[in-house]
Amino acid sequence: MDDSRPIFLQIAEQIENDIIAGELAEETQVPSTNEFAAFHRINPATAGKGVNLLVDAGVLYKKRGIGMFVAEGARARLIDDRRTAFAEQFVAPLLAEAAKLDITPEQLSAMITERSTR
Amino acid sequence: MTADTLHLPATPLPAAPSLGRRLGNVVRLHLANPATIVVIPLSVLAVVFVVMMAIAGMILINAGDSTTVEKVSTGFQYSGAGFYIFVYMLVVAIQAMNATFTYALGLGVTRRDYYLGSALTFVLLSLAFTVFFAVMGAIEDATNGWGLGVRMFTSVYYGDAVATRFVVVLCAFLFFFFAGTVFAAVFVRWKAMGLTLLFLVLALLGVGAAFLVTITRSWDAFWGWVNTTGYVGIALWSLLLTAVMGVAGWALLRRATPRG
Amino acid sequence: MTAVVRTRGLTREYKELTAVDDVTIELEENRIHGLLGRNGAGKTTLMSLLTGQEFATRGEIQVFGQDPVENAAVLSQVSFIRESQRYPEDFQVRHVLGTAPRFLPHWDQAFADRLVADFRLPLKRRIKKLSRGQLSAVGVVIGLAGRAPLTFFDEPYLGLDAVARQLFYDRLLEDYSENPRTIVLSTHLIDEVAQLLEHVIVIDEGRIVVDEEADALRGSATTVVGRRADVDAFVGAREVLGREGIGGLASVTVAGLSPDERRAATAAGLELAPVSLQQLVVRLTGTTDTEFEKSA
Numbered sequence: 050m051d052d053s054r055p056i057f058l059q060i061a062e063q064i065e066n067d068i069i070a071g072e073l074a075e076e077t078q079v080p081s082t083n084e085f086a087a088f089h090r091i092n093p094a095t096a097g098k099g100v101n102l103l104v105d106a107g108v109l110y111k112k113r114g115i116g117m118f119v120a121e122g123a124r125a126r127l128i129d130d131r132r133t134a135f136a137e138q139f140v141a142p143l144l145a146e147a148a149k150l151d152i153t154p155e156q157l158s159a160m161i162t163e164r165s166t167r
Numbered sequence: 168m169t170a171d172t173l174h175l176p177a178t179p180l181p182a183a184p185s186l187g188r189r190l191g192n193v194v195r196l197h198l199a200n201p202a203t204i205v206v207i208p209l210s211v212l213a214v215v216f217v218v219m220m221a222i223a224g225m226i227l228i229n230a231g232d233s234t235t236v237e238k239v240s241t242g243f244q245y246s247g248a249g250f251y252i253f254v255y256m257l258v259v260a261i262q263a264m265n266a267t268f269t270y271a272l273g274l275g276v277t278r279r280d281y282y283l284g285s286a287l288t289f290v291l292l293s294l295a296f297t298v299f300f301a302v303m304g305a306i307e308d309a310t311n312g313w314g315l316g317v318r319m320f321t322s323v324y325y326g327d328a329v330a331t332r333f334v335v336v337l338c339a340f341l342f343f344f345f346a347g348t349v350f351a352a353v354f355v356r357w358k359a360m361g362l363t364l365l366f367l368v369l370a371l372l373g374v375g376a377a378f379l380v381t382i383t384r385s386w387d388a389f390w391g392w393v394n395t396t397g398y399v400g401i402a403l404w405s406l407l408l409t410a411v412m413g414v415a416g417w418a419l420l421r422r423a424t425p426r427g
Numbered sequence: 428m429t430a431v432v433r434t435r436g437l438t439r440e441y442k443e444l445t446a447v448d449d450v451t452i453e454l455e456e457n458r459i460h461g462l463l464g465r466n467g468a469g470k471t472t473l474m475s476l477l478t479g480q481e482f483a484t485r486g487e488i489q490v491f492g493q494d495p496v497e498n499a500a501v502l503s504q505v506s507f508i509r510e511s512q513r514y515p516e517d518f519q520v521r522h523v524l525g526t527a528p529r530f531l532p533h534w535d536q537a538f539a540d541r542l543v544a545d546f547r548l549p550l551k552r553r554i555k556k557l558s559r560g561q562l563s564a565v566g567v568v569i570g571l572a573g574r575a576p577l578t579f580f581d582e583p584y585l586g587l588d589a590v591a592r593q594l595f596y597d598r599l600l601e602d603y604s605e606n607p608r609t610i611v612l613s614t615h616l617i618d619e620v621a622q623l624l625e626h627v628i629v630i631d632e633g634r635i636v637v638d639e640e641a642d643a644l645r646g647s648a649t650t651v652v653g654r655r656a657d658v659d660a661f662v663g664a665r666e667v668l669g670r671e672g673i674g675g676l677a678s679v680t681v682a683g684l685s686p687d688e689r690r691a692a693t694a695a696g697l698e699l700a701p702v703s704l705q706q707l708v709v710r711l712t713g714t715t716d717t718e719f720e721k722s723a
Contacts, residue, residue, distance in 0.1 A: 054701075055642040056622060083604040090596060091622040092459055093604045095642065145694075180491040183499035184532070192529040199522045200515065266515035270523075272480050273512055274530035275502035275575070424481050425509075 056091055060099030065108065068124050069131065075124060079109060079117045189276070193284020194291065196271060197263050204263055204292065208255050215251065216319055219243070223315035239316030249319050252296070253339045260289060260347020261354060268355050269425035282417050285348065293340035300336045301329065331399045338402035338409070345409045348416030356423040429456045431577055431609045432477055437486035439472050439633075446472040448633035449486070454626075457607040459599075461624035461641070463617055463708050469633040470613045471510065474579045478507040490577065506531060506575035508566040510582040514554045521550040523565055531573035538602065539572035545594055559586030567595050571602060579611045592616075596623060617705035627704065631712040641704070648707050649689075652678045653697035661692055669710040680710050 067073040082100055086093035100117060103109040108123045147157050183189065197204060223239050264285055271281050304320035312318055325332040353361040380386055393401065432454035439447040447469045454460055462470050475481035477488060479495040479502060488495060495501045514523050524543070528534035543550065546564035549557075557565070563585050570580050584592045600623060603610065614620055627644055629637035637644070648668055651658055658677040669680040680702055684692070692699055702710070 055645045057642060083601075086604055087597070087601060089622070090600065092625045092641070093600070094458065094625050095622075098642070180493065180500055180504065181532075183503050189499060195529060196526050199526045200518050203517050266517065269509075269513040270515060271530075272478075273507055273509060274527060274569075275478070275505050275507075276530060277479070277497045277499050277502060279497055280499060422482070424475070425513075 056089075056095050057098035057102065060085060060089065060091070060096055061102045064099070064103055065127050068108065068119055069127050071124070073119050075119045075121050077119055078115070079119060081116055186280075189280045190284040190287055193271065193276060193281055194288045196267055197285065197288040203266075204259055208252055208259060211255070212249070212252050215249070216317075219317050219319055220313060220315055223312070223317045227315065236311060236314070236316040240312050240318055243312065243316060243318035249300075249322060253343045256289075256292075256296075256340055256343040257347040257350065259292075260285075260344050261351040263288070264348065264351035265354055268420075268423070272425050278421050278423065282348075282420050286345075286413060286416075289344035289348070290341070293337055293344055296340055297333060297337040301333055304332055305329070326398050335398050335402040338405050342405045342409045342412075345412040345416065349412050349419065352416045352419035352423065356419060358426070430454060431456045431491060433487075433489045434477070435487045437473075437476060437488060438484050439469075439476055439481060440484040445633050447476060450630075450633075450635055452628060452635060452638055454609060454611065456609055458625045459603065459610045459612060459623055460626045460628060461617070461620060462611050462613040462628050462630065463615070463637075463704075464630040465615065465712055468630045468712065470630055471581055472633075473630065474507060474581055474611065474613060478502070478505050478579065480507070503530070503532060504576045505579075506570060506573045506577075507579040508570040508581060508583055510585060512562075512566050514562075514565065516553070516555040518554050519551050520548055520554070520557070520561075520565060523554065524550070524568065527569045527573065531569070531575055533574035533576070535572050535574060538574075539568055542568045542572060542598065545598065546591060560588065560591065561586075563587050564591065571595075571598060574602075574606055574608060577609045577611075579613070581613045582615070583612075584616075592619065596620065599623070617708055618703060621704040624704075629708050629711060636711050637708075644704060644707065646701065647683045648680055648702040648710070649684050650678055650680045650700040650702055650706075651692060651697050652676070652700060653695070657695055657697055661695055661697055668707070669713075680706075 064073065064079065068075075073079055079100075080088070082097040083093050085091075085096040085100070089096065100109065104111060104117070107120055108127065109117045110120050112118055143157070144154070147154075152160075184192075223243065226239055227236070267285075268281065272278070276284075300320050304325070307313060307317070307319065307321045312321075321332070325335045350362060350365065353365050357364075380389055396404070430453040432452070434453075435451050437447055437450040438445065450473060462473070464470050472481060476483055477490060477495065479497060482496065490498075490501050491504060493501050495505070524539060528536065528539075542564075546561075546568065548561060548564055548568065552561075554562070554565075563583060564587065567580075567583050567587075570578055570583060584595060587595065596619070599610070612620055612624070621641070624641045627637060627639055627641050628635060639647075650669075651661060653661075653676070655672065655675050655677040658679055662679050662681055665681045667679055667681060671678045684699070689699060
């Protein structure tokens with residue numbers, strides 16, 4: 050947990066990460082709000098807020114009397130969303146910093162290729 | 168508090184336990200650890216008792232044949248050796264209330280319930296100690312002073328009959344317990360400074376009263392009143408003072424706040 | 428949402444001090460509230476007023492819809508464990524834990540037994556022989572196992588080591604999850620409890636300076652660090668919560684920044700650092716202007 054953002058957002062993000070990484074498979078049950086709260090040592094209401102965020106987004110769904118489950122197609126949708134955000138979140142600052150240092154986009158892509166094949 | 172400025176939707180609030188239950192809980196709180204309130208005063212009484220027996224024994228042995236148990240008994244009937252326990256009840260009351268007041272309030276006891284429960288505790292203890300005195304007195308009578316002429320529970324000040332003894336002893340216990348509630352309330356509210364001031368005021372009042380009696384040359388009248396009223400009469404008069412002290416204790420405690 | 432506690436203009440004056448000054452708050456049911464502030468800020472007096480142990484000079488209090496003062500129905504639902512809670516000194520621990528349940532109708536004995544074992548409380552030791560930490564543990568057991576619908580903990584962990592404090596937080600959270608109730612946690616170890624709190628009230632010199640959801644407070648302030656001129660230019664007319672400086676560097680804490688403002692700050696070569704709840708409270712209740720260069 051870092052201090053700059055609301056905890057419930059961070060909780061939601063962690064669940065998303067677990068789904069993307071395949072640790073929480075689709076149609077499997079996710080831990081309860083109280084389990085999240087106990088594990089992260091946070092207020093259950095805060096954990097609940099994070100979970101509800103994902104329910105509203107259709108990533109999780111509620112089975113009455115049983116608990117929360119990962120929705121079908123959730124992983125593909127999350128990856129799609131993250132890819133869209135990727136350009137804004139990572140590529141834009143990369144280009145900005147590169148421009149500051151007089152690195153051309155061609156040089157930059159060469160650097161990326163070199164790095165990824167190392 | 169005016170109802171129209173702060174308006175709340177009705178929150179379901181369970182009713183409080185009954186008054187009897189609440190007071191009973193305070194009584195049990197006082198009696199939870201009987202060491203201070205029962206065991207210590209009785210142990211000291213036991214020590215005094217043993218000392219008196221020893222003294223009586225020594226007198227009988229040293230005096231040889233000329234002193235009989237009856238003579239010892241006549242002398243011992245003016246002994247006030249049992250008196251200490253009454254005064255000790257004042258200490259017990261102060262200790263008990265000082266020890267539990269803050270704790271009880273922390274557990275959500277109202278001052279009123281706390282005071283009534285404490286008063287009930289003291290009345291019950293007075294009755295219990297009085298019964299104890301009556302039983303011991305009866306044994307003392309039956310055994311001619313435990314065989315040695317010791318008169319600890321049948322001191323002349325308590326009267327001759329079982330009933331008058333009971334009344335005098337009970338009134339004495341009540342008097343000192345409720346004097347204790349006043350001191351306790353003063354202590355809980357103003358700590359040692361308050362007690363010191365109270366003792367000063369009481370000492371001044373005592374000296375003032377004695378002075379007044381002296382300059383009006385009323386000592387004869389005073390002792391006359393004591394004689395005609397008798398121990399039982401004085402004991403009954405003390406109930407009036409006890410009641411006043413009971414009310415005063417509450418008046419003082421109802422505005423007391425717990426201090427760390 | 429139901430408010431369990433409401434006050435309006437609540438004030439407690441002593442001869443030379445206004446300990447609680449015109450406090451108007453609401454505490455919502457079944458939440459964990461943090462009552463934060465420096466020593467002597469008025470935390471204990473406020474809690475004493477809410478539990479009918481102190482008398483208000485002015486203002487109104489309602490607890491469960493009623494005036495708590497001398498109100499047996501209200502007070503039987505309330506428990507207030509003081510920082511230096513006094514117990515009868517001649518009592519053994521078992522006497523204390525034996526009498527408390529009589530006054531706390533929601534007491535759970537199994538939970539109490541478990542807590543006694545957790546904190547390794549010696550049941551037969553006299554109160555006056557207990558260490559400071561053990562004394563605190565007695566209060567924690569009563570406060571938790573009592574399950575009063577409105578429970579106040581006033582610095583409940585004096586003398587408890589880090590392990591025991593974590594135990595307290597864990598048990599509190601576990602039990603609260605299963606048995607929701609309204610809890611007020613007064614503390615100055617803010618970092619330790621920050622994540623437990625749902626609502627935060629900060630009191631300073633008797634006045635409420637923050638009354639806010641914990642989530643809203645998170646990220647509500649940012650520290651901007653950089654060259655003095657750059658920082659000053661960026662901060663401009665913004666509300667400054669705190670300022671420190673050393674040489675040509677300045678570090679200024681300002682209220683919340685939008686994403687655009689953050690980008691602008693980064694572009695201007697400034698560093699942004701999040702402000703923890705504890706730092707925020709320090710900024711709001713402490714000295715706001717510390718110029719190290721003056722003494723250098």
